[in-house]
Amino acid sequence: MIIGTPYLTTEQIQNKTAEIADMISHDYLGKEIVAIGILKGSFMFYADLIRMIQVPVTVDFIVASSYLKNTSTGEVKIHYDFRENIAGKDVLLIEDIIDTGISLNYIRERILSQMPSSLKIAVLLDKRERREVDVPLDYTGFQIPNKFVVGYGLDYENKYRNLPYIAIFKKKA
Numbered sequence: 001m002i003i004g005t006p007y008l009t010t011e012q013i014q015n016k017t018a019e020i021a022d023m024i025s026h027d028y029l030g031k032e033i034v035a036i037g038i039l040k041g042s043f044m045f046y047a048d049l050i051r052m053i054q055v056p057v058t059v060d061f062i063v064a065s066s067y068l069k070n071t072s073t074g075e076v077k078i079h080y081d082f083r084e085n086i087a088g089k090d091v092l093l094i095e096d097i098i099d100t101g102i103s104l105n106y107i108r109e110r111i112l113s114q115m116p117s118s119l120k121i122a123v124l125l126d127k128r129e130r131r132e133v134d135v136p137l138d139y140t141g142f143q144i145p146n147k148f149v150v151g152y153g154l155d156y157e158n159k160y161r162n163l164p165y166i167a168i169f170k171k172k173a
């Protein structure tokens with residue numbers, strides 16, 4: 001059970017997403033983007049973000065997991081790989097949250113190995129104090145403390161992803 005009130009409200013998330021979309025539209029003016037979302041966690045952020053981007057977007061996804069319950073295993077599994085031929089394309093990688101950085105780093109290198117023309121990364125949430133691997137981020141929504149959060153795509157044991165806001169997760173005593 002979730003206890004507590006939203007940590008980031010729907011409105012805060014939407015406003016921040018609009019800011020990021022504006023920056024992206026500006027940075028990619030006259031270009032096209034291949035947007036690769038990392039599932040499952042990024043599905044809401046991805047859908048909201050690309051709807052507000054003003055340049056052409058090709059949609060693709062990668063399904064990966066690195067988490068067992070709420071501790072990082074340090075291993076990344078690719079369950080489904082993106083399908084686009086990204087050689088020579090401008091790729092935007094979209095993720096819900098960066099924690100240790102292990103997942104994003106792994107996926108970033110996988111994408112870079114296919115020689116895109118450029119690669120930028122957008123993350124909604126950044127738990128900076130937990131970082132173990134340095135990953136260059138181009139667009140960051142919110143810096144958050146080292147607390148486990150759920151909602152807006154983020155889960156605990158695959159639940160709570162459908163909350164329209166982000167809450168700090170607490171198990172009921």
Ligand code: IMP
Pocket residue numbers: 041066067072095096097098099100101102103104147148149150154155156
């Ligand atoms: P990293 O590889 O340690 O950076 O972990 C990133 C992945 O861990 C994210 O894509 C999420 O799936 C998951 N994760 C990290 N922190 C949280 C959290 O607070 N709530 C839900 N999932 C999280």
Ligand code: MG
Pocket residue numbers: 038039040041042096097
């Ligand atoms: Mg994730």
